[in-house]
Amino acid sequence: MNIGEVSTRANLPAKTIRYYEEIGLVKPLRDTNGYRAFRESDVHKLVFLGRARALGFTIEDCRALTALWEDKARASADVRNIASDHLIQIEAKIADLQAMHETLSHLVSSCAGDDRPDCPILQSLEKVTR
Amino acid sequence: MNIGEVSTRANLPAKTIRYYEEIGLVKPLRDTNGYRAFRESDVHKLVFLGRARALGFTIEDCRALTALWEDKARASADVRNIASDHLIQIEAKIADLQAMHETLSHLVSSCAGDDRPDCPILQSLEKVTR
DNA sequence: ATAAAGGTTCCAGTCAGGGGAAGGTCAAGA
């Protein structure tokens, strides 16, 4: 199977798949013409990678997850640890963004948004109250 | 004022300040010895930049915001537009992260996390249901 | 025969800095 079909089936850009090969996440075979020859198992793995990336796992997380995925004797605790670490990071990011959102939405709602130059947003950014 | 003091007062790493000069966000003078010579107004601006970056504005947003900040005749609407665009992006990110969080926390709580190899997290990542 | 569509590699760029080397400058203490 050529990269185009894999791209469609795994819903990943061809560039991304080539990149994943470059960093050793997938290892497709090669045809005599130099084209990558993907097996079903490669597609399967790329789908897995796409799902994991969409959930915000880093590439290194993905490397660990696919290694566990391919290890039939793995302990589920190993997978769970990666996932719950990631969950904690997601929670921290959400909290950060919510704090930003609160501050900014206060500012936006306090700004007239008209032609006059006085703007509470800029006034607030000016303060040294970090 | 040398970069070290500015770094302390603006609460930004010296590397960051040099970078901001490189991309034209600040333009400190130079002493005869080649050291950067910052004015109070530079510090003021760097504090502003630090605040804006902490609120997640991009560098280009910051460039626009400082231009408006320094333009005494600006319309507050211009500032408000930048800020509310940014607010929308923050909201989208929060929604994304919350969706990830929901999916992942379901998975984590359904995983035994023991020594056995069967793991619902991996099983779910395997599905093509993107 | 030719053109379009698909494949290949390689290079460079993104964003917002961080790390570290090699070297110049300054202030304080012996």
Added chain:
DNA sequence: TCTTGACCTTCCCCTGACTGGAACCTTTAT
């Protein structure tokens, strides 16, 4: 006066996870 250590300078490479583009090769359809 010398030296030590803190501070400053530029320079270049590195990050993550790709993306864009150039130059070139192969396959397929007309």
